[in-house]
Amino acid sequence: xxxxxxxxxxxxxxxxxxxxxxxxxxxxxxxxxxxxxxxxxxxxxxxxxxxxxxxxxxxxxxxxxxxxxxxxxxxxxxxxxxxxxxxxxxxxxxxxxxxxxxxxxxxxxxxxxxxxxxxxxxxxxxxxxxxxxxxxxxxxxxxxxxxxxxxxxxxxxxxxxxxxxxxxxxxxxxxxxxxxxxxxxxxxxxxxxxxxxxxxxxxxxxxxxxxxxxxxxxxxxxxxxxxxxx
Numbered sequence: 001x002x003x004x005x006x007x008x009x010x011x012x013x014x015x016x017x018x019x020x021x022x023x024x025x026x027x028x029x030x031x032x033x034x035x036x037x038x039x040x041x042x043x044x045x046x047x048x049x050x051x052x053x054x055x056x057x058x059x060x061x062x063x064x065x066x067x068x069x070x071x072x073x074x075x076x077x078x079x080x081x082x083x084x085x086x087x088x089x090x091x092x093x094x095x096x097x098x099x100x101x102x103x104x105x106x107x108x109x110x111x112x113x114x115x116x117x118x119x120x121x122x123x124x125x126x127x128x129x130x131x132x133x134x135x136x137x138x139x140x141x142x143x144x145x146x147x148x149x150x151x152x153x154x155x156x157x158x159x160x161x162x163x164x165x166x167x168x169x170x171x172x173x174x175x176x177x178x179x180x181x182x183x184x185x186x187x188x189x190x191x192x193x194x195x196x197x198x199x200x201x202x203x204x205x206x207x208x209x210x211x212x213x214x215x216x217x218x219x220x221x222x223x224x225x226x227x228x229x230x
Contacts, residue, residue: 006033007119008053012044012068013060013084022058022084025112029134030142031120032056041071054079056100056119060087061085069093076100080122084117108176116212119181133180135170137160142168146182150198150209154191157162158226162212186227196227 011022021035026032035054037038038044038062048054058175059081061068072081081097087107100122101115117133132145144163153160154174165200170177178185187193194209199209205216207224216224 005057007031008033009056010033011037011058014039014063041066054075057081059083135168137168149195151194187222188220189215
């Protein structure tokens with residue numbers, strides 16, 4: 001099966017300033033392929049009628065004539081959607097239509113990346129897309145295959161992602177980042193999650209991954225034993 005390497009997307013927003021922010025963010029993420037920017041739901045509908053192969057919508061909610069929510073509900077086979085809005089009161093209704101995420105304006109790039117990583121995970125399952133995550137370190141973006149990652153380590157307001165050939169330090173909470181990782185990454189400590197495919201040994205309250213020894217927290221020990229069928 002041919003692997004999906006790009007996520008085709010549309011921006012639908014009536015505000016030029018918001019369009020420019022999203023266009024800039026999309027341009028920074030190589031996995032995203034922006035097809036068109038639409039000023040309203042009508043323009044987006046016309047495009048989708050002629051172009052079925054769209055994976056993702058960045059959809060503003062509060063637009064004239066037809067709201068983003070109402071527009072999305074009219075689509076028979078809708079793409080994935082990330083709602084963008086300045087109004088938090090729409091969040092519940094947004095998730096009721098299975099939105100990937102709900103971004104409140106002004107949108108930070110870090111928050112945008114979190115939403116994209118969620119999308120990548122969903123399309124990995126449904127479209128057999130590549131098994132990778134995009135991480136930001138300082139002003140650089142890194143695309144890393146999950147299979148190359150050994151373990152994750154909480155580091156204050158950052159997370160150290162230890163891969164086979166490098167370590168990326170990315171600004172994120174530990175809990176929110178590990179939500180984007182496959183099931184074979186197991187949290188073994190409040191500050192550590194390991195790739196079970198890279199595990200070499202469990203001894204007492206320690207687990208070895210490659211040449212690294214990582215502590216197993218008392219709270220997590222039973223879940224580790226269960227995951228290893230011990």
